[in-house]
Amino acid sequence: MDALKFLLEELENQWEEEITIKRGDFLVRKHTINTNLYLVLEGSLRVFIEDEDQDHTIRFGYKNSIITALDCFLTNKPSLFYIQSLKKCKLKVISKQKYMSLIKADVKCQNTWNMMLESFVYQQIEREIDLITFSPQKRFQRVFKRSPQVFQEIPHKYIASYLRMAPETLSRILKNLD
Template sequence: MIEIVELSDKTITLDRNEFLKVKGGIDTNLYFVESGSLRIFVLDDYEEQTIRFGYKNNLIVSLDSFLTEKPSDLFIQAIKKTVLKVITKQQVNDFLKCEKNSNLWTTILENLVIQQMEREIDILTNSPKQRYQRVLERSPQLFQEIPHRHIANYLRMSAETLSRLKKS
């Protein structure tokens, strides 16, 4: 992953609650989080549904827009002041001309897909307690970086339920 981050020649800073991307926008950049944290969410009948987080040393991307170069329904918002390295799609494409780099990119995409599938299965089949335990196992850093109300939304439970689970 470091090879991809090194492609960046631009850094941006977002203030708390500032949007990196809003619904309907096209974003063909990949971002590396140097500090801070962000959330990716969609609006579902005026209710936000968090689907992913990014925090220090993570890549974050509006993957649908990045791949198709079309508008996306996703919002990306800084949870706290965040510094991002920007990697353009052109920089990624140039990087992928080397087969070794192409294999790295495939691994990154495969990991994203697997993480998303695991999360979908958790949401559809597991109890709130099981979802909490699985996220805690997969991403313990999440609980240091992200406010509990956003984690609760991500896990599809109330903040009260998450608080109760943490205590037990």
């Protein structure tokens, strides 16, 4: 059984509430503290940072994925990230306190959580390598191979941001696939 599936089964009756947010609403804003963990039931979200002139998409969340402002979740300090809905979203919510008490109460849950964190770190390493060493075409191919669902769930302008390319470049790459 994969780690996420196991963890979701363990959390089945532990979620504290279900919320709905409209397209464009923020789940988390930069400089705020939000240590909740969310399960996406419907819709899609993006995690991003901003500099003076543009946003930089870091990650996506869509159906059956867990999303949080991980920097804030781990440190209890204000987040450097925004999490914004790209489509209307339904989310289940659990507080960090409740989640961590559940994780700490069961060795199998602790091991699963550690596996998920390790997987996340590895994904970030892969992404960093992609951005530093590969051409836009190759970055597209690698992300498409790893996460084809992204291309069904997420608007192309945010995928372009994630891939660190202009939307026009992504359009050309997609056009050449046909």
